[in-house]
Amino acid sequence: MSVDKALQAALKPLGLPVFPHKYTGPALEYLVTSWNMVPDLHAGDLSRAARYLVNVSYYLPDKQNPHETLEAICRALVAADFTCPQIMNIDDAERRSGAAYGQHWAIECEYCDGGYWDGEACDLGP
Numbered sequence: 351m352s353v354d355k356a357l358q359a360a361l362k363p364l365g366l367p368v369f370p371h372k373y374t375g376p377a378l379e380y381l382v383t384s385w386n387m388v389p390d391l392h393a394g395d396l397s398r399a400a401r402y403l404v405n406v407s408y409y410l411p412d413k414q415n416p417h418e419t420l421e422a423i424c425r426a427l428v429a430a431d432f433t434c435p436q437i438m439n440i441d442d443a444e445r446r447s448g449a450a451y452g453q454h455w456a457i458e459c460e461y462c463d464g465g466y467w468d469g470e471a472c473d474l475g476p
């Protein structure tokens with residue numbers, strides 16, 4: 351399965367709009383996915399697998415509590431064989447143009463196409 355299809359399959363059930371690479375519409379709460387591919391499992395002059403460095407950007411209104419949704423995103427990614435994610439608040443107060451700007455969270459993980467891991471042990475808590 352391609353990384354884009356794997357991301358869509360993992361995240362669509364959460365009920366948020368999910369857009370690959372860019373979104374410029376009017377939604378106030380949504381996810382934007384992006385990734386970089388790194389060749390991996392080298393043998394001779396060939397790569398036997400692709401390792402994807404994945405970023406899921408979660409945008410939401412300023413006053414909304416993000417924690418329940420962030421946990422759901424992480425659980426969905428781990429269940430779909432992505433590695434255990436890191437979460438970073440990358441909101442930049444200097445870029446704000448009023449209350450409509452909202453919050454921006456980055457969820458980063460990895461995905462392998464070519465199969466050398468079966469997911470990664472990850473304790474997300476109770």
